[in-house]
Amino acid sequence: MLVQSVDVIPPVVDDPYLYGQIATANALSDVFAKGARALSALSILAWDQERVSKESVQAILQGSLDKLNECGCSLLGGHSLSDLEQKFGLSVTGVVLKELWRNNTAEIGDVLILTKPLGSGIITTALKRRVIANAPHALISMATLNVKAMEVLQKFSIHACTDVTGFGLLGHVSQMLNPSISIEIESASILLLEGALELARQGVYPGGSVANQKALSNQVLSHTSLPEILFYDAQTSGGLLAALREEEAKECVQILRDEGTEARIIGQCVPRKSPPLILF
Template identity: 40%
Template sequence: MRLSDLVQVLDGVLPPAAGSETILVGPELSDDAAVVRLPLDPGGAESPNDPRLVLTTDTIAPIVDEPEAFGAIAAANALSDVWAMGGRPLWALNLAFFPDRKLPLEILQRIMLGARDKCREAGVQIVGGHTVRNDDLKFGLAVTGAMEGKRARHWANTRALPGQLLVLSKGLGTGILGTAIKRGDTSAAETAAATASMTRLNQDAARFARELGATACTDVTGFGLLGHLRNLLRGSRLQAALRLRRLPVLPGAIEHLRAGRWPGGSQANLEAVEPNLIRRYASTDERAFELTRLAADAQTSGGLLVALSPDNAERLLENLRGTGHQAAIIGELHGARPDEVGRIELA
């Protein structure tokens, strides 16, 4: 579903966080998860000892053939929303939509085993779940987490600052590669690289970012890099300059894009953000055109997009690359007049 469609559907349905004593981050600015305060003394004054919980849920359709890998990807994808808010995931519930008339139950068990093992890697306990008979297979998690430390500030789309740099912790192209995988068009190396990226937890990236003083973060998933960046810019009343040739790209993604394996959701993402784009490259610059489409690609279990000071951005990049992340500094944030908020310059 396109972001614009989702906003229209949710308008007037979900309660706003503004004015609430317990909802610290709600749905207004398209943050990755909700952050709520759990009063230890209901009806009493807010206390620094009140736990702050992070709540999210996500399900996806299969993007790879191996059931265990699909379960691990779905788990990593759902857990990421908690890290993107600066929290620590603690518990999860399985959410399975399974076509038991088409597939043996062994497949469902293998998917759940993959999710279980990935949650164990993250220190998260799966404490239950819900299964629905469905014509199409989907799987994911509902995740509850908590903020690290009693006084730690959560990240939100409102907390990016002018002058900060943008660091992306993973390569782009999982939507394109997922389409190619389904068609049987990827090499073994391309499939392995995409799977490794999608099953990599964003746990370390979030820890490094917090240690280095990041003020805002979002994970790059279904709305693509451009869609999630626009949410960040709108929340913080900023504009951005994106350096297309710095974007980290998963092996084979550009080649499959050229071959026409660009999913419809990614095309819809680009159409949705087009009014916000200022293209600073020549119309004949084919590489920049391809990278723009890559930046709109709908990601599954993508990386974190982190905003922090220039010096600390360099340190974060060093830490990420030192731990095997395909990371890059991809742009910078600038102040904006009201008519410039959300604008993304592409060069």
């Protein structure tokens, strides 16, 4: 079975090569979240030729190509256009390896594994506002492909999977709900990018995260002592969020960590309650 996805983002960092890497990791993630291997891609570039140099464009494309090569995905071509706001991304075609992973088929008793830390929206906002000068943990995380995580998850019985991106953790968790289940998230178990907690407490976060919170807050019962905005934070190139049986989860997390991910068990699926999302 073939799967296709498209994702385009504006620059989240100043470095064009790194921007190409992050945008590519972000676009590929949609395919990996379906349990698929990326086969081919078409690039999409919007740029202002009077403000963005050809050298910068070449660096973006090279960063993208390096990430595509890392997972064996072929770049077949692309399209560019003139635009005042720079954007870059990919249309990606993949092939499902075993079975298609859906995002709303988790079962009562499943636990949730998240493969990357949270906080990229907060960190990139702080970088843009010059609140911080650098954020190596966040930059490495955003540029890291989810392909190794997907390959490890293939060894287990995955009931549902998605990737955590613009809707924030709770937004994507809400998409995993079905009429049979509610989902409990243990906030203390979630790994945060370095500096994200302190920045959230200072009120540094993007407007998209605030919008996520407004849209979802009526579905969430919160008892966490941490700033709630962390769990609504709009992510770029976030991790995979997978639901599987509890008896398989610890082994899965250990293998994921052995492969270099920062995976954690962050929650569980329980019988339906109201509201359906519980953050504690």
